[in-house]
Amino acid sequence: MGSRTLVQPGGGRQVLALNLKARSAKPSKRQLFVVAERTIDVRTRAAATAERPLAVPQQEDNENYGVFRLTYDISNEDPKLTRTWKKTIKVAVSGAAGQISNHLLFMLASGGVFGLDQPISLQLLGSERSREALEGVAMELEDSLYPLLREVKIGIDPHKVFKDADWALLIGAKPRGPGMERADLLDINGQIFQEQGKALNEVASEDVRVLVVGNPCNTNALIAMENAPRIPRKNFHALTRLDENRAKCQLALKAERFYTSVTNTCVWGNHSTTQVPDFVNAKIGGEPAEQVINDDKWFKEDFTPKVATRGGALIKKWGRSSAASTAVSVADAIKSLTTPTPEGDCFSTAVCTDGNPYGIAEGIIFSMPCRSKGDGSYEVIDDFIIDDWLRAKIKESEEELLKERACVGHLIPNAPPAACEITLDTMLPGEN
Numbered sequence: 001m002g003s004r005t006l007v008q009p010g011g012g013r014q015v016l017a018l019n020l021k022a023r024s025a026k027p028s029k030r031q032l033f034v035v036a037e038r039t040i041d042v043r044t045r046a047a048a049t050a051e052r053p054l055a056v057p058q059q060e061d062n063e064n065y066g067v068f069r070l071t072y073d074i075s076n077e078d079p080k081l082t083r084t085w086k087k088t089i090k091v092a093v094s095g096a097a098g099q100i101s102n103h104l105l106f107m108l109a110s111g112g113v114f115g116l117d118q119p120i121s122l123q124l125l126g127s128e129r130s131r132e133a134l135e136g137v138a139m140e141l142e143d144s145l146y147p148l149l150r151e152v153k154i155g156i157d158p159h160k161v162f163k164d165a166d167w168a169l170l171i172g173a174k175p176r177g178p179g180m181e182r183a184d185l186l187d188i189n190g191q192i193f194q195e196q197g198k199a200l201n202e203v204a205s206e207d208v209r210v211l212v213v214g215n216p217c218n219t220n221a222l223i224a225m226e227n228a229p230r231i232p233r234k235n236f237h238a239l240t241r242l243d244e245n246r247a248k249c250q251l252a253l254k255a256e257r258f259y260t261s262v263t264n265t266c267v268w269g270n271h272s273t274t275q276v277p278d279f280v281n282a283k284i285g286g287e288p289a290e291q292v293i294n295d296d297k298w299f300k301e302d303f304t305p306k307v308a309t310r311g312g313a314l315i316k317k318w319g320r321s322s323a324a325s326t327a328v329s330v331a332d333a334i335k336s337l338t339t340p341t342p343e344g345d346c347f348s349t350a351v352c353t354d355g356n357p358y359g360i361a362e363g364i365i366f367s368m369p370c371r372s373k374g375d376g377s378y379e380v381i382d383d384f385i386i387d388d389w390l391r392a393k394i395k396e397s398e399e400e401l402l403k404e405r406a407c408v409g410h411l412i413p414n415a416p417p418a419a420c421e422i423t424l425d426t427m428l429p430g431e432n
């Protein structure tokens with residue numbers, strides 16, 4: 001049985017408890033050894049001091065890891081640091097031993113995503129193959145001594161690791177193998193997200209926010225959402241923020257302006273090469289980007305494909321896919337939901353199209369321009385200009401997502417029968 005970390009910004013005496021495995025009498029049974037106001041239970045002390053705490057040889061999926069097994073409250077810590085702290089949030093991360101997580105977890109634990117007053121519990125999901133690596137990640141988190149990091153749990157069973165999660169960042173997925181068709185990729189990853197959707201449905205917080213990063217992320221998010229009927233459909237997102245950030249960078253470069261001057265830039269549709277970076281509504285220094293750059297050929301023939309294939313260009317240079325900038329974009333996506341959107345701006349996120357104001361087919365996960373009050377929810381902005389170019393491009397991406405949905409009908413409860421007919425095998429942005 002694991003100990004729980006109590007984080008209570010109010011008063012109360014400090015209690016320190018250690019969970020120790022004792023090998024002496026009954027090797028499998030844990031003994032609880034409590035230190036309270038410097039009194040020690042002598043019956044357990046001998047066993048506890050004779051045996052050093054074991055280095056978590058067989059970590060249970062719902063237990064804290066290593067140093068995070070310590071149980072205490074924060075009232076005796078530096079009040080300047082902890083007085084304004086909020087209630088701890090639980091953030092589940094899948095693919096936690098992967099490249100993206102290797103950047104993201106440390107941003108989360110340092111307060112760089114949810115804020116410097118937000119204590120955090122990390123619940124890390126790996127695959128069977130990455131179990132050892134996952135322990136390595138937990139060890140690095142231990143050694144980083146982040147004050148805000150209150151709990152770390154690791155495991156390979158989503159039904160345990162997602163327990164009570166307030167946020168679920170679903171990064172882990174299988175890459176496309178040699179000769180694998182897009183339909184195969186959809187199926188193999190869809191199975192992962194079917195299971196994870198069910199697990200979220202069973203054990204996560206009922207208002208958990210889910211951000212799917214693992215590709216093909218739009219359809220993976222759809223599968224997770226459809227398998228989690230207890231959780232509001234609005235709570236599911238697929239990551240297109242990296243695409244937005246890439247689009248802003250290219251607009252800034254062309255306009256010779258610093259990238260912070262680029263706003264209101266939406267990427268519509270699928271996180272694939274059919275994605276639609278929107279230069280029609282984008283602004284540079286508050287002016288329409290089309291007026292500032294005034295080069296229609298560049299927008300259509302350079303800018304649009306460059307953004308969509310940026311991931312592939314990066315792989316050619318560096319030999320591996322973008323991990324740091326993806327982690328940054330995950331942080332940006334979360335911050336967009338937890339801080340109010342500035343007036344006249346938007347952020348891109350792929351969400352369920354039910355009731356959308358642009359006539360896009362319902363029941364798919366499609367990137368659209370959104371704004372948030374900063375409370376974790378969002379609304380789709382309804383007054384973006386859709387010209388003929390945008391309409392045609394959005395249609396292409398919509399058709400692709402409808403075809404993807406038809407290929408994963410077997411993973412969606414009560415899906416109407418549909419044939420899998422993916423003829424055009426578009427790439428993911430990191431594949432080409």
Ligand SMILES: NC(=O)c1ccc[n+]([C@@H]2O[C@H](COP(=O)([O-])OP(=O)(O)OC[C@H]3O[C@@H](n4cnc5c(N)ncnc54)[C@H](O)[C@@H]3O)[C@@H](O)[C@H]2O)c1
Pocket residue numbers: 094095096097098099100101125126127129130171172173174175192212213214215216217238239240241242243271321322323326428430
């Ligand atoms: N949406 C985006 O903008 C975007 C951008 C970049 C990458 N991605 C995608 O993110 C995913 C992860 O990228 P990465 O570079 O971190 O990959 P990675 O291969 O370094 O890490 C993936 C990790 O996921 C684990 N994993 C596999 N199946 C799992 C499962 N069922 N449960 C839990 N963990 C599992 C693997 O063992 C591995 O450790 C990929 O699918 C990639 O295509 C998306």
